[in-house]
Amino acid sequence: MPPASMSGARCDVAMVAGEASGDMLAAQLLAGLRQRWPDWQAAGIGGPHMQAQGFDAWWPSDKLAVRGYVEVLRHYREIVGIRRQLRDRLLAAPPRVFVGVDAPDFNLSLEGDLRAAGVATVHFVAPAVWAWRPERIEVIRRHVDHVLCIFPFEPALFQRHGIAATYVGHPLAPLIPRHPDQAAARAALDLPADGPVVAVLPGSRRAEIAHVLPRFLAAVQRMRQARPELAFVLPAVPALQAEIERHVRQAALSDVVRVLQGQSHAALAACDVTLIASGTATLEAALFKRPMVIAYHMNWLSWKLHQRKMLQPWVGLPNILAQEFVVPELLQDAATPAALAEATLAWLADDDATAQRVQSLQQRFAALHDTLNRPTAQLATDAIAQVLG
Template identity: 75%
Template sequence: MAAALKAVALVAGEASGDLLAAELLRGLQARWPGLQAGGIGGPKLEATGFQCWWPSEKLAVRGYVEVLRHYREIVGIRRQLKARLLADQPGLFIGVDAPDFNLDLEGDLRAAGIRTVHFVAPAVWAWRPERVEQIRRCTDHVLCIFPFEPELLARHGIAATYVGHPLAPLIPLEPDQATARAGLGLAPDARVVALLPGSRSAEIEHLLPRFLQAARLMLREQPGLRFVLPAVPAQFARIEQLVTRAGLGEALQLTRGGSHAALAACDATLIASGTATLEAALFKRPMVIAYHMNWLSWKLHQRKMLQPWVGLPNILAGEFLVPELLQEAATPAALARETLAWLADDQATQARREALRQRFVRLHGELSRDTVRLACDAIEQVLAA
């Protein structure tokens, strides 16, 4: 019989975390009927009946300098949330990714006797290895989305369970490109590039203008190209202004959300480094990974990196499967050139695309597990301990 759980608090700090948290919460609600849930989240969590006390975009900040600009507000939110949770005493707190916000909060709650679970292990194998001690102190259990992580964490005395990636079972092994294109009103034989500049405000500022300039250069080379840009609802008005100024006209289709439809429909994607790159891999799409941030944030970030890759497909493969254009290298001309390289019709490029597709099929199989059930099983063990 499942241990009793009447109330759970969750914090999901951006669009990808909101999606993961919503899938997990549905599983928790099925196992513990009548479960009350509240905290920080976005529209997908809200759709489950989750009480959203603050919107997830409040935490969607990346980069040291960018965090400093919002530091007082973020710290204020965490202080208020901590006070509320210490007063309410939920049966469980789940921090979904967002380790800079969640881990310290988890530590305070755990010290007060509230069970804590962290979903999506901080990538200590990629950067900031000093965080291991913080994880051990702050959380009762880590739910890992990559198969090698539990063993690595166990070496440091951290309890962890591999649950697979919750999106892997939801994305078809062979995505239906024709249906996705029909849904977006795109011609079956069109060449389509998905533009995914990220969901954070700083990403829109630093990346989207570069992506739009790259799209103009690509369109000059191949006038028949079509672009799809799925915009997160919270950033839609701002993105729409930038798109209008870019003057791409009917060649670019802006949608409210719908990143999965865009990935299913496209032939290749120009994409911001982050969780979305793994989603693109699950859709078996060639990609060019880009990132640009405040120069000081970039210098500080570089000092913490342990590996030469930043994109998840490359990190998991241990090699540059797809190009990464970061900081000064992320020029519109370079972004356009590398994206067009995936669309060439010569035999060498076709073989390159097929080899990449096969690697992504294997990755999909490795990540496909009954994630929600495994996560709920692990949570039940935490509650029973």
Template identity: 70%
Template sequence: MQPRGPRLGMVAGEASGDVLAAELLCGLRQRWPALAAAGVAGPAMQAQGCTAWWPSERLAVRGYVEVLRHYAEIVGIRRALRARWLHDRPDLFIGVDAPDFNLPLAADLRAAGVPTVQFVAPAIWAWRPERAALIRRACDHVLCVFPFEPALLAEHGIAATFVGHPLAAVIPRQPDRAAARAALGLPADTPVVALLPGSRRAEIAHLLLRFLAAAQHMRREQPRLAFVLPAVPHLHDAIAAQVAATPAATAVRVLRGQSHRALAACDVALVASGTATLETALFQRPMVIAYHMHPLSWWLTRRKMRQPWVGLPNILAGDFVVPELLQEAATPAALARETLAWLDEGDSARARRAALQARFAALHQTLQRDTVALAVRAIEPLLQRGPAVV
């Protein structure tokens, strides 16, 4: 009879978390081939053998008002997971990003003797520093994707390890623009703009039409421009239908996934604030960061912010290295103007692009580590310990 492998409870709350969790799960299964995992999972995790009791997209909500609309469903999922895992305790719980969902769940499981890990530290250095107390109560260990985070968490008595950012290992140091364009059927000499309006339904609702209107503004200025819009697979058809109903339909090509290929192929990206901004930076592409949400959500979010930036490239640089157009500032005309500025062929614009590329290349080097190996090494003592008898 084969020995039983470790049993993991896992929760990833959106497309980017699903990818991170899948990479980690692959490494853990190499170390423990009989490992089993179940919980809230997206397609990438499921491809690695994780059983999805709920799909990740059910938790892909951002903004206070938007969360309230789905509050009953989200809380119901968390209660069901808590009851199931307290009745049949896993050897380890791993929450991937989604801290508002994962930390309260992890705190309850840890109190019951289940070891807990949070992969991606909540950004207490950017906003909501009061969460440090909950992290300390909820997590046996935090896997950090940015190098300054372990020391910051240590100040609050939280054990943490910098494991690098998995995207830095996946994205090549020298993206092949020509190969990406060939794969997408794009001409080599056509200026290409990538439109990334987010992976959540609320983001699409607030940003897609703004981005499409901005594309129309840009086409009037530069008729040769081509646009690619990589859509997360479960929203592809809805996004394609919205694009088809606008004047931008003839200029914008909607892709099913393929965000990395779109970023490799493009000259500049118009991108929603979030993980996609870091992906764009690792592809060394100029960008304009945009965001828009319900006015009440925006007002509450602004009150919690500790820094003047919202985009990860700017936060990590400590400066506005790329433009941010948020809320009322995110008009189609302004989005178009700032995006076209990156395509200017003047000497100052060329120097600006070169400086940004050098900065992003240095960031890539900083973040690139053997993430999975470091994460497995940090997790192994907790898996060896297993659930405590309480």
């Protein structure tokens, strides 16, 4: 059954954000919508950042925070049930506009049903058809009125296929200072002012904690043995903090790894290098101008299926945007604790070549920051107003 809060609730703009990063992106858009249309009510599926903007979350976004084919199959019935209930609710009382935030496997189908019923549909964060699953372009053309793109090269690609699209910049870019204050971040987290700090970011999904975190913690053990002076911080999504702390205890690292409640931006500002799971967080690390090692591990069948649909040799957003391996990627079988530790420690080597490598990377990330820094909320609401006529 739908949550009780759904009954009779007015909804001008319906939104679905499927995980922690989508919740943050959607919150920025909601702020712009509230400024432009103060009396509008927003509801659907979202997380705490959206709720802080007055969003009525009929379901929490972490219900959809599942990655990988096998993992999706395990939650398939629940996810399909949520989508069906949400669709029926929105068809019974149509909103002015529906905005699907990322989560294309969930949102594109829902957008198709709503558009067929006359509801304006907008997709925020274009599916990466340039990287994998290019067959989605036809689905987008049929199901979506307008795509809000967060990377500058995307609108031309969609427009070639007859899909209206607007580059709105990346909502995270204005939130992250161009020159992060490392000293202030360390003081706020009670970290040593001097000495190397490693931020460990294993992801925000339960499956990532199961597959990625144990490898990261094993790498931490190796790094600690090689460099006893290293400090480690691990920002945890609040819903998964207890599970993450259990893994840390089992690895006998409770005295070594500081588990933080959220505070991923503070951790990235404070660190010298981050060992990080592939996803939106890698772009955040780039915006903080931090060297990184990108890694990922998933169920072997999900990995095999994923490989078949990849169009580019990179999976990390910094490398995709640079179109080269500016930072290391260690995926699946290559993501061994020894390899992860070695690649992370390489960024901390005390020599001129490493210092030049870090400086060059920071310059590239600063240029990327400038490209992505746009008035996203204003540009997005302008596009939505255009869709609404």
